[in-house]
Amino acid sequence: MSPFTRQRSRSIAALGEVKLIIEIQRWLGTSSPKAPNGIGDDCAVLAGSPRDQLVTVDPVIFGEHFDEKIPARGVGAKLFNRNLSDIAAMGGRPRAAVVALAMSKDVKIEWLRDFYRSLANIARRHRVPIIGGDIAHQPTGLTATMTLIGESPKKRTLARQGAQAGDWIFTTGNLGGSRLDWHWKFTPRLAEGQWLATRPEVRAMMDISDGLAKDLRNLQPSGTRAALSAGLIPISRSAQQMSRSSKQPALFHALTDGEDYELLLAVNGRTKPETLQQAWARHSKLPLTCIGRFVKTRAVSPFADEIDLSTYHGFEHLR
Amino acid sequence: MSPFTRQRSRSIAALGEVKLIIEIQRWLGTSSPKAPNGIGDDCAVLAGSPRDQLVTVDPVIFGEHFDEKIPARGVGAKLFNRNLSDIAAMGGRPRAAVVALAMSKDVKIEWLRDFYRSLANIARRHRVPIIGGDIAHQPTGLTATMTLIGESPKKRTLARQGAQAGDWIFTTGNLGGSRLDWHWKFTPRLAEGQWLATRPEVRAMMDISDGLAKDLRNLQPSGTRAALSAGLIPISRSAQQMSRSSKQPALFHALTDGEDYELLLAVNGRTKPETLQQAWARHSKLPLTCIGRFVKTRAVSPFADEIDLSTYHGFEHLR
Numbered sequence: 001m002s003p004f005t006r007q008r009s010r011s012i013a014a015l016g017e018v019k020l021i022i023e024i025q026r027w028l029g030t031s032s033p034k035a036p037n038g039i040g041d042d043c044a045v046l047a048g049s050p051r052d053q054l055v056t057v058d059p060v061i062f063g064e065h066f067d068e069k070i071p072a073r074g075v076g077a078k079l080f081n082r083n084l085s086d087i088a089a090m091g092g093r094p095r096a097a098v099v100a101l102a103m104s105k106d107v108k109i110e111w112l113r114d115f116y117r118s119l120a121n122i123a124r125r126h127r128v129p130i131i132g133g134d135i136a137h138q139p140t141g142l143t144a145t146m147t148l149i150g151e152s153p154k155k156r157t158l159a160r161q162g163a164q165a166g167d168w169i170f171t172t173g174n175l176g177g178s179r180l181d182w183h184w185k186f187t188p189r190l191a192e193g194q195w196l197a198t199r200p201e202v203r204a205m206m207d208i209s210d211g212l213a214k215d216l217r218n219l220q221p222s223g224t225r226a227a228l229s230a231g232l233i234p235i236s237r238s239a240q241q242m243s244r245s246s247k248q249p250a251l252f253h254a255l256t257d258g259e260d261y262e263l264l265l266a267v268n269g270r271t272k273p274e275t276l277q278q279a280w281a282r283h284s285k286l287p288l289t290c291i292g293r294f295v296k297t298r299a300v301s302p303f304a305d306e307i308d309l310s311t312y313h314g315f316e317h318l319r
Numbered sequence: 320m321s322p323f324t325r326q327r328s329r330s331i332a333a334l335g336e337v338k339l340i341i342e343i344q345r346w347l348g349t350s351s352p353k354a355p356n357g358i359g360d361d362c363a364v365l366a367g368s369p370r371d372q373l374v375t376v377d378p379v380i381f382g383e384h385f386d387e388k389i390p391a392r393g394v395g396a397k398l399f400n401r402n403l404s405d406i407a408a409m410g411g412r413p414r415a416a417v418v419a420l421a422m423s424k425d426v427k428i429e430w431l432r433d434f435y436r437s438l439a440n441i442a443r444r445h446r447v448p449i450i451g452g453d454i455a456h457q458p459t460g461l462t463a464t465m466t467l468i469g470e471s472p473k474k475r476t477l478a479r480q481g482a483q484a485g486d487w488i489f490t491t492g493n494l495g496g497s498r499l500d501w502h503w504k505f506t507p508r509l510a511e512g513q514w515l516a517t518r519p520e521v522r523a524m525m526d527i528s529d530g531l532a533k534d535l536r537n538l539q540p541s542g543t544r545a546a547l548s549a550g551l552i553p554i555s556r557s558a559q560q561m562s563r564s565s566k567q568p569a570l571f572h573a574l575t576d577g578e579d580y581e582l583l584l585a586v587n588g589r590t591k592p593e594t595l596q597q598a599w600a601r602h603s604k605l606p607l608t609c610i611g612r613f614v615k616t617r618a619v620s621p622f623a624d625e626i627d628l629s630t631y632h633g634f635e636h637l638r
Contacts, residue, residue: 017636036478042408042525043373043469045476050369054362055451057417057466063458089361098376102421102462105637132374137637138462139382143421145453147376147466150362157364159355206361317336318424318456 002068003075003142005108012112013105020135023109027116031123032130044131046096052152053095056086062142066184072111074184075144076118082209083148084126084188085261089207091158091197092150094128094190100145102138115144126190153197158265162204165224166269169292170276173262175212176254177238183259193263195283201271208260214314219266221294228292229303255307258315266294321387322394322461324427331431332424339454342428346435350442351449363450365415371471372414375405378464385503391430393503394463395437401528402467403445403507404580408526410477410516411469413447413509419464421457434463445509472516477584481523484543485588488611489595492581494531495573496557502578512582514602520590527579533633538585540613547611548622574626577634585613 005011012020025032025039035041060066060079070078080097087094099119123130128148172189189207196202208215212233216226230251239253246253267276273290280288293302324330331339344351344358354360379385379398389397399416406413418438442449447467491508508526515521527534531552535545549570558572565572586595592609599607612621 012637016638020637035480036409036476041479042405043375043411045409045471045478046372046374048367048369048371050367052367053365053372053468055365055415055417055466055468056362057419057451057453057464059419059421059453059455059464061421061455061457064456086361090355090364092362096374098374098466100376100378100464100466102378102380102464132376134376134378134464135637136378136380137383138380138460140459141457143457143462145376145378145419145421145464147374147417147419149372149374149468152364157355159364160360161354318331318339318454319335 003111031120054150057147059145072114073118076115078184080122087150088190088193091153094150099133103142158205163266167266174234174236177242178259180238201268204266211256211314213255213312224294230305322430350439373469376466381461391433392437395434397503399441406469407512410472413469418452422461477524482585486585493553493555496561497578499557505580520587523585530575530633532574532631543613549624
């Protein structure tokens, strides 16, 4: 469904700001607490907590992260889930969200209703109230920005920094081909991230949003090379499907397509990969695959089928 | 300065995302801590705190909140200060901010530099680090969204709810005519808001963003009428100046122009207005004016020059 309409009576211009905010509160229902703990005051009040807080912000933009082919509920899900994925990437627990909408006056009321109802569903599922937001006019288009606040895990926050030479490289799930539908249908790996943060052998973690080949550089310790084995990369069915039309190998899609929203982690090289995988299998049905190792820059390859990463690029924004 | 350029070499497209993020970190300098406490990880880590946290989100949008006549540093200041004003409105102390930018590829690097440097200046002045953000492409225009996290005052958070029949209505500063330049040059009333939150006679507070006549409804207790005395409204010089060209009375501008970013408060009716004002004068040179009173809906007017508020409307968005 297109987010826009030429019929004024079906557009937000027919409501105006005051009535639209009342509608939004109705659509959000129990997922949005009463002011001052929710929408309706200058700020939302969130209870204090002694633990480290995690803050992340990500938008969905019409013509960029979604178009008229994605249902409004899919757009809401994508917005919420990509922020949840950032909390998952540090092993955290999400606590509360705010949503700022900038949009033209011809946005369809029905579209917005489905969008907010989808936010409400996810808010309830994860017990993450939507405590505030903003709606504003912009000349054209639709940009929705969520800021999500979470809480660090009990033991420690898993950051991108921390990997060492010799560490194994693991990924959850299967990679590539997200553009087909995964990019708005994915599940953020919250429980998995929280579990991984309890494991002392996991040294660094992030989520894959711009493609494995590009994102991996953010985990890579200096003086090392990310040696990935081509045969170990878990390639999704969507990557294989895209390969047929793109004439590129499925591996290419697994390495360079963005929006996998899987977890990428570095694991102490003295651990046996199987030890972590066996413990994992008791908690999750998702694959957890060892795909390579950070080795010293000029070290001999541990794999006969090591991928030459210099030939792959992930998604580069704003070019 | 226009935020946009036709010369690709001067635009962000010439940099691309990765280099632009490095530039942004350089422009922000010491106002942006190192990851994971700042930009560079999936989330930013903010230290826990036992006090209630305040969360607010507000954007600035090209063609809506600013245009090419406002310098980029003014746009940055406006974005930061309107969020600070929301924290001030609850008596809070700002702690940390994240900024999400959605923009077309023809945004001028120089414009962005001035914008971020201005954010950095304000961040340093108020000791509010910019701990994270996002940059994303949107088909046209420029939308910058800040989420600001603050902390409740020691004693209590001043909400919009809490006023009672008989309460005095006060405002800080002078009202109206913000469009001339105040809307991007204003000072958020942080110290004032914090001081007011320590005063037990102050029962409810908010900032004036959509015009006194409209915003007042958010403080107004049910079963009451906001009786304002025309002669008591502190009218700004800008409102008088605008009155000359608009042919509307200056009072009209003071009541209906948006973006005053002054504090509006309800004060226990048993307090003498002078008592609060005398204590105030020891802390601030800003005017604190008693402009009226919440009286029972059908009560006789306490003022001979009571304003008929039903004839005034504030700024209605999205119409």
